[in-house]
Amino acid sequence: MNQTISRLIINRIGLGLLTLLIVSLVIFMITNLLPGDAAQELLGQSATPETLAALRSQLGLDLPIYTRYIQWLGGLLVGDAGYSMVNGMSIMELIWSRLPNTLSLAAFATLVSVPVALSIGIFSAMYRGSWFDRYSNMLAVFAVSVPEFLIATIAVLIFAVKLGWLSALSHIESANTFGEMLKVYAMPVLTLCSVLVAQMARMTRAAVIDQLSSPYVEMALLKGASPIRIVLLHVLPNALGPIANAIALSLSYLLGGVIIVESIFNYPGIATLMLNAVSTRDMPLVQGCAMLFCFGYLILVLMADICEIVSNPRLRK
Amino acid sequence: MKDEKTRSLVDQQSSNSATQGVSRRQVLRGMMTSGLVAAGSGVLVPGSSLAFADTAKGTRGGKIKVASQSGSTADTLDPAKGSGSTDYTRQYMFYNGLTMLDESLAPKMVLAESFDTRDAQNWVIKLRKGVNFHDGKPLTSADVVYSLNRHKNPKTSSKVETVAKQMVEIKAVGTDEIHISLETKNADLPAILAVSHFLIVRDGTTDFSKANGTGPFICQEFQPGIRSIGTRNPDYWKKGLPYLDEVELFSIPDEPARVNALLSGDVHLINSVNPRSMSTLMASPLARVIQSDSGGYTNLVMRDQLGPVQNPDFVLGMKSLLNREQILNIACRGFGTIANDQPIPKGHRYYTSGLSQREYDPEKAKFHFKKAGVLGQSIPMVASSAADNSVEMAQLIQLAGQQSGLKLDIKRVPADGYWSNHWMKDALGFSNINPRPTADLIFSLFYQSSSNWNESGWKNDQFDQLLVAARGETNESKRKQMYGDMQVLVHDLCGIGIPTFSSINDACSSKLGGYKPHPLGGFMGYMFAEQVWLEV
Numbered sequence: 001m002n003q004t005i006s007r008l009i010i011n012r013i014g015l016g017l018l019t020l021l022i023v024s025l026v027i028f029m030i031t032n033l034l035p036g037d038a039a040q041e042l043l044g045q046s047a048t049p050e051t052l053a054a055l056r057s058q059l060g061l062d063l064p065i066y067t068r069y070i071q072w073l074g075g076l077l078v079g080d081a082g083y084s085m086v087n088g089m090s091i092m093e094l095i096w097s098r099l100p101n102t103l104s105l106a107a108f109a110t111l112v113s114v115p116v117a118l119s120i121g122i123f124s125a126m127y128r129g130s131w132f133d134r135y136s137n138m139l140a141v142f143a144v145s146v147p148e149f150l151i152a153t154i155a156v157l158i159f160a161v162k163l164g165w166l167s168a169l170s171h172i173e174s175a176n177t178f179g180e181m182l183k184v185y186a187m188p189v190l191t192l193c194s195v196l197v198a199q200m201a202r203m204t205r206a207a208v209i210d211q212l213s214s215p216y217v218e219m220a221l222l223k224g225a226s227p228i229r230i231v232l233l234h235v236l237p238n239a240l241g242p243i244a245n246a247i248a249l250s251l252s253y254l255l256g257g258v259i260i261v262e263s264i265f266n267y268p269g270i271a272t273l274m275l276n277a278v279s280t281r282d283m284p285l286v287q288g289c290a291m292l293f294c295f296g297y298l299i300l301v302l303m304a305d306i307c308e309i310v311s312n313p314r315l316r317k
Numbered sequence: 318m319k320d321e322k323t324r325s326l327v328d329q330q331s332s333n334s335a336t337q338g339v340s341r342r343q344v345l346r347g348m349m350t351s352g353l354v355a356a357g358s359g360v361l362v363p364g365s366s367l368a369f370a371d372t373a374k375g376t377r378g379g380k381i382k383v384a385s386q387s388g389s390t391a392d393t394l395d396p397a398k399g400s401g402s403t404d405y406t407r408q409y410m411f412y413n414g415l416t417m418l419d420e421s422l423a424p425k426m427v428l429a430e431s432f433d434t435r436d437a438q439n440w441v442i443k444l445r446k447g448v449n450f451h452d453g454k455p456l457t458s459a460d461v462v463y464s465l466n467r468h469k470n471p472k473t474s475s476k477v478e479t480v481a482k483q484m485v486e487i488k489a490v491g492t493d494e495i496h497i498s499l500e501t502k503n504a505d506l507p508a509i510l511a512v513s514h515f516l517i518v519r520d521g522t523t524d525f526s527k528a529n530g531t532g533p534f535i536c537q538e539f540q541p542g543i544r545s546i547g548t549r550n551p552d553y554w555k556k557g558l559p560y561l562d563e564v565e566l567f568s569i570p571d572e573p574a575r576v577n578a579l580l581s582g583d584v585h586l587i588n589s590v591n592p593r594s595m596s597t598l599m600a601s602p603l604a605r606v607i608q609s610d611s612g613g614y615t616n617l618v619m620r621d622q623l624g625p626v627q628n629p630d631f632v633l634g635m636k637s638l639l640n641r642e643q644i645l646n647i648a649c650r651g652f653g654t655i656a657n658d659q660p661i662p663k664g665h666r667y668y669t670s671g672l673s674q675r676e677y678d679p680e681k682a683k684f685h686f687k688k689a690g691v692l693g694q695s696i697p698m699v700a701s702s703a704a705d706n707s708v709e710m711a712q713l714i715q716l717a718g719q720q721s722g723l724k725l726d727i728k729r730v731p732a733d734g735y736w737s738n739h740w741m742k743d744a745l746g747f748s749n750i751n752p753r754p755t756a757d758l759i760f761s762l763f764y765q766s767s768s769n770w771n772e773s774g775w776k777n778d779q780f781d782q783l784l785v786a787a788r789g790e791t792n793e794s795k796r797k798q799m800y801g802d803m804q805v806l807v808h809d810l811c812g813i814g815i816p817t818f819s820s821i822n823d824a825c826s827s828k829l830g831g832y833k834p835h836p837l838g839g840f841m842g843y844m845f846a847e848q849v850w851l852e853v
Contacts, residue, residue: 040737054471086391087541094390097540153573160581168574168581173544266384266569266578268543276389276542279733285390 005309012305016298020291024076027290028069031283040281059085072287081288086280091288094273099292101172102269106254108189113196114247120197121204121243126231128209137205140198152191152264159187170265188265192258196250203246207239214238241308248304255296375831379851380563384575385840386589388568392541395525396516397468397475402588403568405513405843407539410547410564411451412516412530415442415461416507418754418842420835422665424507428456428517428531437502437789444493448554450519451528451535458489463520465497465510477514480758502789504796505755512754513843533559533847543567547846560831560850576824579604585826585851588839592650598824609821609834610654612662612759613752615705617714619812621774623744625691626812634685635745636814638717640677644816648709652822656815659804660750660759667756669801672808683721695724699746703735705819707747741772748772752821752837756800757788764807773812780806828852 039055056062075082081091120140124133143151160168170184211217212235220230236243259271270289277285385403393399396408415429426432430443448456467473468481475481486498499506509515519529528536531554534547544567549559569575569587576594578584580601590598590606598604619626619635626632641655654662658675661668686692700711708729715725730739739746753759762768765784766776780803787799807813823839825832831849835842841849 055474084390086389087393089390089541097543153577156574156577156581160583161577164581168578168583169569171583263571264574266567266574273390273542276391280389280391282390 008309009306012302012309016302020294020298023294024073024291025069027287027294028065028072031286031290032065034278034281034283072284076291081291082284084277084282084285086277086282086285091284094285095270095288095292098268098270098273101267102255102258102271104172105185105188105192105258105267105269106251108185109192109196109254110251112189113193113200113250116193117197117200117247118204118243120201122208122231122236124201125205125208125212126227133205136201140202143194143198144202146194148191148195149260149264151194152187152261155187155190156264168265170267172268188261188267191261192254196253199250200246204239204243207242207246208235210242211235211239237311237313240311241304244304244307244311245301248300252297252300255293375557375560375850376853377560377850378562379560379853380565381561381585381826381829381849381851382565382567382583383586383840384567384569384578384584385587386568386572386575387570388542390542392539392545393525394528394536394539396464396514396518397473397477399513400476402839402843403566405838406840406846407545407566408513408516408528409532409844410534410545410566410846411528411532411536412518413448413532414511414513414516416511417844418508418511418837420833420842422508422754422836424511428461429507432507434504434506434791437504437506437791438499440497440499440506442495442497444495445554446493448531449552450531451550452519454519456517456531457492457520458495459492460520461495461517462487462489463522464517465515468514475514477512480509481515501785503757504789504791505757508755509758534564537563553847555847559847561846564846579824579826582826585829586823586832586840586845586849587825588821588823590822590824592652592822594824595650595652595822603827604824605827605829605832607823607825607832607834608652609823609836609839610662610664611752611819611821611836611838612660612665613750613819613821614656614660614815614817615707615710615747615749615819616772617710617814617816618741618743618746618748618772619814620741620744620746620772621776621812623774625689625694625696626744628689628691629810630685630689631691632812634682634689634691634721634723635714636675637678637682637685638714638721638723639675639814639816640713640717641816642677644710644713648706648713649817649819652820653817654820656818657808658811658813658815659807660763660813660815661756661800661804662818665756667797667800669797669804671801672805675808677717679717679720682717682723686721686723692722693724695726696745697726697728697743699728699730699739699743701730701732701735701739701747703732704747704749707749710747710816741770741774754837757784760784760800760803761788764803764811764813775811775813777806777810 039052039059039061060068072082079092081095083090084094120136124136127133156168159166166183166186170188172184208231217230217234220234225234255270258269259275261267262269262272263275270292274286274289276282277289383406385406387401388403391400392407393404394408394411396412399405399408413428415427416424416432417427419425428445428448430445433441442461444456444458444461450456465481465484465487468475468477469484471478483500483503484497485500486496488496490496497506503509517531522529527539533550533553533555535550536545537548538544538546544565547564549562553559569578572589572591572594575587576590576598579587580597580603582603595606598606617635617639619632621627636658645651645653645655655674656662657672659672683692698711698714700707702708711727715727718725740748750759750763753762761784762770763772764775764780765771766781783799783803787796787803790796790799821839828851829849830852832845833841835844837843
């Protein structure tokens with residue numbers, strides 16, 4: 001009944017919050033285990049014991065670790081992730097300045113990859129064993145196996161250096177018209193999609209094939225339903241759970257895992273922000289970014305779970 | 318031009334690329350020239366002799382994009398905190414210094430009209446008149462006093478705090494005169510104040526989210542880790558400069574991506590080009606490579622009082638083990654010049670020609686190792702990509718060691734944390750020294766016994782005395798003699814092996830005019846912005 005559904009959903013949300021709390025503890029501990037701290041990194045070669053001690057007390061690094069954790073967690077609850085140790089800017093401000101870029105790249109990649117992946121997955125499941133199925137399978141394995149830095153670099157060499165059609169860098173500031181947007185996003189989105197599409201298509205294919213072999217499909221077939229009708233009306237609703245999970249897993253990668261694409265195309269997103277933060281030992285920023293990635297990941301997985309629960313007819317009755 | 322290019326590429330392919338390196342015929346290459354400097358580098362620097370722009374040559378207008386190798390949220394507009402080429406370059410766009418270093422590392426007057434002293438201890442600086450900040454305020458001595466004094470305040474966390482501390486008193490006399498008293502004599506003051514950290518900001522500035530300087534460009538946009546944009550300062554005091562209307566500076570840390578951006582015409586200028594990319598760049602009609610010989614080096618550090626290094630014979634043996642030709646051609650791919658275990662490069666105004674080149678000599682090395690009693694032992698040697706080319710160098714030294722019966726055990730450690738965890742802590746390791754503007758700075762930072770960065774832990778009274786004496790010496794020939802003696806001492810006795818000096822490699826669009834090599838660093842010593850133009 002509806003009550004069951006809401007109970008299940010509330011359960012999932014509660015579990016999600018608990019996970020987030022545990023993750024925050026783990027992130028805080030792990031970032032504190034990294035060798036060197038912001039004071040050492042800021043002073044670099046010019047560090048002496050006295051200047052180190054002075055800078056540490058100035059940055060609050062001399063407080064015990066649990067005090068710092070509680071202060072940090074309390075700040076997070078009210079939307080204050082602290083201040084960068086490197087340039088004194090607010091972490092939230094830094095993240096907000098990059099987040100729209102990351103989200104728009106993720107949105108473009110999603111818009112392109114999800115429809116393509118779903119259609120490839122569904123068609124190759126419907127015509128299993130056909131040349132389309134075999135070739136799309138082969139291509140998918142190929143795309144998953146080639147590392148994205150290679151795809152990106154080769155794309156730059158071909159489209160920017162040799163042909164000169166596209167810009168080697170993704171300057172979002174110069175993207176004012178729709179045509180310019182296409183130019184700016186073409187290569188990063190292409191690179192990301194080649195990895196995403198392959199994964200999602202294979203998972204979709206597996207989920208659909210699984211359903212196609214069930215008795216109710218045979219029943220529908222005997223009743224004379226067309227293959228399109230069978231897949232869209234009978235199979236897909238039942239395969240929605242696994243497909244949503246596959247999509248969520250692939251998309252969560254778009255938030256934090258695009259470091260390579262961002263650095264090759266010089267795209268100012270969250271991943272490069274976090275990379276900078278790690279290299280300058282700017283722990284508040286590292287922690288802020290890591291929490292954001294986990295948050296995004298949990299939201300996506302939660303949405304997939306809810307999709308699965310809601311689409312389950314046994315729970316809906 | 319095109320023929321020559323093709324020919325040299327063929328040459329290059331047919332020769333053994335491992336030992337030959339890239340043909341340098343068409344690389345624009347800069348050397349430090351000595352003659353000019355010696356003539357113009359007296360303590361009394363003649364004022365207002367700056368020849369600004371060759372206005373007949375340059376073309377006014379245009380926007381360029383520049384990609385540097387490093388950039389992060391730590392980027393700053395505060396000259397005192399600047400670190401790395403991106404910060405220095407950005408700051409030279411917006412600010413001016415009292416002086417600057419020209420291509421021969423001799424100080425030239427910029428905001429100062431003259432530096433006068435009788436004893437190298439008490440200095441009188443006269444300011445140029447008619448210079449305004451971007452907000453319209455005229456430049457006065459108060460701005461200079463504020464800009465110099467703030468380095469001494471620990472709260473500024475200035476990178477040059479220790480250097481600034483020698484200026485015990487900095488006071489304004491009238492609106493355009495500054496008196497500086499030094500702790501001890503230092504004839505290099507005009508050169509020291511030429512580095513980017515001592516650029517002049519407006520009196521009382523504490524907010525560095527925007528730049529307010531006297532420089533050629535006005536800060537239009539500054540986003541740390543993303544980009545900086547400077548637009549032409551229409552009221553710049555150097556008449557006719559700058560040529561460009563706008564400069565956009567951002568970083569592309571990935572080297573192949575940086576090179577591709579230049580090749581595809583997305584940027585006009587890049588720095589820190591890996592020698593591996595040279596042939597691609599030279600084959601392209603769109604790009605030009607600019608190589609500057611510098612005084613920077615990667616050195617073998619033999620830390621005194623640690624392990625086998627306690628024995629001076631071990632140090633001499635290691636120095637004889639350096640096959641400099643091989644290191645230059647293989648580890649540095651031909652980009653650099655041969656060095657002689659002392660930090661002053663040929664062409665520097667204080668270079669001494671009195672030292673004979675130390676050659677690779679496995680027999681001599683074996684003799685010294687035998688005397689030191691280290692033959693047959695396995696000695697660890699720490700290398701890391703943090704010190705450029707040191708991993709390759711270590712392998713070459715290891716191979717050479719086998720010839721002399723010395724077993725070196727290479728410990729390769731990550732670049733991350735190398736400077737805090739390994740540098741100056743291992744008996745045998747590597748370091749990387751950037752070019753410094755003066756001989757005094759190199760010696761006092763890395764060789765003086767009391768310095769924090771005395772890499773080898775070297776203690777030599779004679780050297781320390783010479784260093785202080787040379788610093789205060791106003792007679793050029795006496796000074797050169799002293800620096801010569803110091804080079805001999807380091808070459809003979811110090812636990813530092815310097816096989817080669819590195820070169821600085823930039824590349825720019827072939828449309829960019831006025832770009833010249835500079836021994837201090839890439840991007841024309843970080844000062845390209847006001848000197849280059851875009852050819853139409």
